[in-house]
Structure formats: C-alpha cells, structure tokens
Amino acid sequence: MVDDASRCIKLYGRAGHREGYELREFLQRHVVLYEWIELDTDQDCLQRFGIADIGNVRFPVVEFPDGAQLFDPTVREVADKLGYIARPRLKEYDVSIYGAGPAGLSAAVYAASEGLSTVVIEKTAVGGQAGTSSMIENYMGFPEGITGAELADRAREQALKFGAEIILMSEGVKAEFRDGRIHAQLADGGVMTARSNVCATGVEYRKLGIKDEMRFLGKGLFYGAGASEAPLCQGETVYIVGGANSAGQAAMHMASYAEKVVMLVRGPSLTATMSQYLSDRVKRHSRIEVRFHAEVTALDGDVYLRKITIADRASGGISSVDASRLFVAIGGKPNTEWARETPILRDEAGYLITGSDLLVDGRNPEGWPLARQPFFLETSVPGSFAAGDVRQGSIKRVVTAAGEGAMAITFIHRFLSEDG
Ligand SMILES: Cc1cc2nc3c(=O)[nH]c(=O)nc-3n(C[C@H](O)[C@H](O)[C@H](O)COP(=O)(O)OP(=O)(O)OC[C@H]3O[C@@H](n4cnc5c(N)ncnc54)[C@H](O)[C@@H]3O)c2cc1C
Known part of the structure; x- marks a missing residue:
C-alpha cells in the first residue's frame, strides 16, 4: 500500500x-x-x-x-x-447520474465520451459496493483479478478524462420532474437540474438488526469485506457474518492476515449462495472455519466490541465468544428512498421497475405520458433511467452493472433526440 x-x-x-x-x-x-x-x-x-x-x-x-x-x-x-470536493460547473446538464458504483461510473464514461454534459453525484466514495471488494476475480479482462478500489479509481480517471464531473460527498435526497427536467434536491440544500438522469444508487448493506449495532460501527463492527481493516487483524480471530460471495471474499482476504477466520452462516451450506470456485477455496483454507446454522444475536463491549453471542439455530444452543472484529456481509436493500414521493414505480422491496416490466397487460403504466413504451432501463418517468443493482431483476454483478450503465446512455441519446 x-x-x-x-x-x-x-x-x-x-x-x-x-x-x-x-x-x-x-x-x-x-x-x-x-x-x-x-x-x-x-x-x-x-x-x-x-x-x-x-x-x-x-x-x-x-x-x-x-x-x-x-x-x-x-x-x-x-x-x-485532497481536492475531491467540487461544486457543479453548469446550471443544467444533459445527464445527471446518481451513484458512482460500477453502473454510475460506466454511465459517466459513455455519456461524457459521447459528448453529453455529465455530472455524477456520489454520497460517499467512488466504486460503490465493488469498491469495498478486496479482489474481483470474475471481471472480464483481469485474469489475475483486480481490487475493487483500483477498478473504481481507473473508471473515475477515465470518466474525468472524457469531461464528466464527479461530485463526492453529495447525495440526492428528493426528485421533482417538471418542465421536461429532473430537479434533484441534494442533501446539502443544493439543486441539480438535468434533461435526463440515471439512477445507479445500488444497494446498501443490510444490518444485523440487533441492539448496539450502530454503537460498535467502526469500533469492531464493520459492513462489507473490510478491505482496509484486514492488515490490522494480524494474530486475531475475526468473525464474518454471511454465506454469499461477498462474505466468502472477505474470509479469503482476512485469512491472509488473521490467525483465524470464523464464518457464521445462517443456512445449512455454502453451495446455494456462493460461487463454486470460492466455496471450494473457503472450505480448503486451513485458517477458515465455517459454522452453519449460526446467527449473531447480541453484541457486547465497552467503547469497543469485545464479545458476541451466537445462537445455533439447529440445536437451540447459545454461546458467547470473545470477538473484537465482526464483519457483516449479508447483502443489502436498494437505495431508493429519494423516489418515495415521485411517480417513479418501485416494487415491494424498493427496487426500481424499468422497461417492459412496467407494462400491465401489455399496456403502458398509469400516468405514463408518451405514446411509445418505456425504453429498456427507463423507469415510469420518461428520461429517468435505472442501472445496476438498484433495478428490479438486476443480476448483481460488476460487469452487468457496468453494462447497464453504458446501455442507459444509448437510450438517453434516443430520449434526448425525441425531446428535441
Ligand atoms: C464485498 C463485495 C464483493 C463483491 N464482489 C464481486 C465480485 O467479485 N464480482 C462481481 O461481479 N460482483 C461483486 N460484488 C457485487 C457488485 O459489487 C455489485 O453488483 C455492483 O457494485 C453493483 O454496482 P452498482 O453501481 O449498481 O451499485 P453500487 O455498487 O451499490 O453503487 C451505488 C453507489 O451509489 C451511491 N449512492 C447511494 N445512494 C445515493 C444517493 N441518494 N445519492 C448519491 N449517491 C448515492 C452509493 O454510495 C454507492 O457508491 C461484490 C459486492 C460486495 C459488497
């Protein structure tokens, strides 16, 4: 490093x-x-x-x-x-993109390189969930794998090179669609206006939903793969909650530093939720122990996390173990709160519904103002697109998120040409 x-x-x-x-x-x-x-x-x-x-x-x-x-x-x-906080240069953009994960960054690269004035609004850091991954091994073109941070940094540089603006530490909290524009309210009180937009706000880590979770956040409890924390775990036993790919990657990464890694998996096996290559490696690793039917039910400590309680869902037994680092990698829920009071349709879980999924018995959804059907990736508001994990039915991969980001821009060109 x-x-x-x-x-x-x-x-x-x-x-x-x-x-x-x-x-x-x-x-x-x-x-x-x-x-x-x-x-x-x-x-x-x-x-x-x-x-x-x-x-x-x-x-x-x-x-x-x-x-x-x-x-x-x-x-x-x-x-x-570090010079990362910028103010928007224009009053209005051709396209505003919310979220700088793989979908948003890809949309930015294609939009800016194809001549659209482009701004990206990102709440935290570039890379999204992918940016937290210690090693992405299945992204085409990187046979040795690439860290999420490096992939994100390369994409950021590429988007900037083509003229996109990336505004970090800024968050879209509410949207209003009028005069053929999207006017998004930002958390800092500003307003971002654009002729079209791509919502690429992805998903946020799911919490354990137990007492004191926020109290220990960053003080022993972490969400995601904990890429930055791994080197600090030398000689320790660390616990990882989850049985899917992100938990498996976290375990493999942590095992390069920690003395022992214990994976706590609610279900009876890894095979249903984790890629075969990864579960084989996890099972073979001498410093990784996988406990099935295991659920963390309580956290304890002083300023820092010191102990966790684990319930065995099969036997009903309860145990309390010393634990100073607990990584929670159990998936997430979509970031679509901002769409709550808009005509944008979401499904029950909060994912944005797009394209032909909006049709009811082959007919356009209620309130849709145009004669044509919504484009692929277009939401129930013309010109407002969704790409990546935030979209209902998305595949939840870096490559598909990046692909959708690029495709959304193709349809934005069509939308803007009909917009005149
Ligand atoms: C630890 C981990 C490892 C993974 N490993 C792999 C892998 O090896 N291979 C693979 O293919 N996939 C992997 N995945 C899945 C992959 O990372 C995701 O499918 C992909 O990141 C989705 O991209 P996205 O751009 O749709 O959303 P996200 O990556 O979720 O990015 C969304 C971005 O939007 C921002 N945002 C949210 N709300 C707002 C708002 N209101 N305003 C502004 N910004 C906002 C967020 O801060 C975030 O940066 C992994 C995921 C995790 C968590």
Whole structure:
C-alpha cells in the first residue's frame, strides 16, 4: 500500500485503540497511499505534533505530504484537503447520474465520451459496493483479478478524462420532474437540474438488526469485506457474518492476515449462495472455519466490541465468544428512498421497475405520458433511467452493472433526440 514516501499520507492513532476506520476506508477506496502509525508515548506525540501529553491529542491525526496536519478530521475535511470536493460547473446538464458504483461510473464514461454534459453525484466514495471488494476475480479482462478500489479509481480517471464531473460527498435526497427536467434536491440544500438522469444508487448493506449495532460501527463492527481493516487483524480471530460471495471474499482476504477466520452462516451450506470456485477455496483454507446454522444475536463491549453471542439455530444452543472484529456481509436493500414521493414505480422491496416490466397487460403504466413504451432501463418517468443493482431483476454483478450503465446512455441519446 505504501511505496512512495513523498505522496504518502500518515494516519496516526493510539496503540490498542481502533479509531480512524472511516478515514482508512475512504483512503483505501480512493487508492490514496497512506500509512497507519500507532503512537503510545508522550515523547512520540511531542516529536510529531509538538504536544507533550498524549491525552491531549485528538486522534486520529492525518498528516498530508505537504506537512499539514488535521486532528480528528471528518472524512469530508480530508476529502476537501485532497481536492475531491467540487461544486457543479453548469446550471443544467444533459445527464445527471446518481451513484458512482460500477453502473454510475460506466454511465459517466459513455455519456461524457459521447459528448453529453455529465455530472455524477456520489454520497460517499467512488466504486460503490465493488469498491469495498478486496479482489474481483470474475471481471472480464483481469485474469489475475483486480481490487475493487483500483477498478473504481481507473473508471473515475477515465470518466474525468472524457469531461464528466464527479461530485463526492453529495447525495440526492428528493426528485421533482417538471418542465421536461429532473430537479434533484441534494442533501446539502443544493439543486441539480438535468434533461435526463440515471439512477445507479445500488444497494446498501443490510444490518444485523440487533441492539448496539450502530454503537460498535467502526469500533469492531464493520459492513462489507473490510478491505482496509484486514492488515490490522494480524494474530486475531475475526468473525464474518454471511454465506454469499461477498462474505466468502472477505474470509479469503482476512485469512491472509488473521490467525483465524470464523464464518457464521445462517443456512445449512455454502453451495446455494456462493460461487463454486470460492466455496471450494473457503472450505480448503486451513485458517477458515465455517459454522452453519449460526446467527449473531447480541453484541457486547465497552467503547469497543469485545464479545458476541451466537445462537445455533439447529440445536437451540447459545454461546458467547470473545470477538473484537465482526464483519457483516449479508447483502443489502436498494437505495431508493429519494423516489418515495415521485411517480417513479418501485416494487415491494424498493427496487426500481424499468422497461417492459412496467407494462400491465401489455399496456403502458398509469400516468405514463408518451405514446411509445418505456425504453429498456427507463423507469415510469420518461428520461429517468435505472442501472445496476438498484433495478428490479438486476443480476448483481460488476460487469452487468457496468453494462447497464453504458446501455442507459444509448437510450438517453434516443430520449434526448425525441425531446428535441
Ligand atoms: C464485498 C463485495 C464483493 C463483491 N464482489 C464481486 C465480485 O467479485 N464480482 C462481481 O461481479 N460482483 C461483486 N460484488 C457485487 C457488485 O459489487 C455489485 O453488483 C455492483 O457494485 C453493483 O454496482 P452498482 O453501481 O449498481 O451499485 P453500487 O455498487 O451499490 O453503487 C451505488 C453507489 O451509489 C451511491 N449512492 C447511494 N445512494 C445515493 C444517493 N441518494 N445519492 C448519491 N449517491 C448515492 C452509493 O454510495 C454507492 O457508491 C461484490 C459486492 C460486495 C459488497
């Protein structure tokens, strides 16, 4: 991770504490070189920050290559210092894209390269779920695999090269469709106007739904594959909840660092939910133990997670084990809250319904204003498209999300040409 001292950011934390998770995750996902350094004496602090008492330092401390230091900064402050926070340059765009996962980034590359003025609004970091993956092995063209962060960073660079604008730390919270435009309200109070849009907001990790989950978030409990945390797990036993591909990848990655990885799987086997190649590797790995019928029912600790309670759904037995790191990789639910008060149709689970799935007995859905049928990937509002995991019936793969992002732009050209 660290191979160029002159570009490397230093992140300081206290030995034995687990602060800084959000910052590490952000830097890792943006492929920013960083080094995590633990301090434990007053002398260290005096030397590094000119503060003689370690108790008086607000950790984590971020030191940039130019020497600037930020004490206990937010992710936004670090992103700002890195020049990642931008303001939209135009008043109106041909296409606004919500979400910079594989679907949104792909849409941005095709839209911008085909001459459309393009803006991408992203709530957190580029890459979406894929950006959290430690190794994507089934994406065409990368026989050795590629980390999610690197794939996302390459796509980001490509989109920027073609002239797309990517606005990070910004979130679409509400949409209004009028005057043939989409006017999206952003969480910071701004409004984004465009002639068409692609919703590529994907899905958000599903939570365990148990007490104290938020209390331990980043303090022992993590969602997804925990790519940034793996190197910190040396010599530890870590627990992973889930039995699908994301959990399997997390287990394989963690096993390169941790002494032992325990996978807690609710069902009776891996085969129904995990790719064969991955489940074979997981089962063969000497440091991975898979426990079936296992469900985490309680979390316990002080500031940090210390113990978890595991229920055995087959025998009814309950056990409490020491656990300082628990990774939750159990899928997710679609990010479509913003569509709640719009004419955009969603299914019961919240996924956006598109194309021919909108037709009722072969007829256009109620309220659809045009004579033609909705295009493939078009929602129940003309010009508003959905791509990737957020779409009802999507395949939930990096390659299909990227493919849909590109296809949505083809239909946007058709929509814009009929729009005049
Ligand atoms: C750990 C892990 C490993 C995986 N490994 C593989 C693999 O090896 N191979 C494979 O093919 N697939 C893999 N997948 C699945 C794959 O990553 C997803 O199918 C893919 O990322 C979906 O892309 P997407 O662009 O549709 O959505 P997402 O990746 O979910 O991206 C959606 C983006 O939208 C943003 N967003 C959400 N709401 C808003 C809003 N209101 N405004 C602005 N932005 C918003 C989110 O922050 C996010 O960045 C993996 C998934 C996980 C979690």
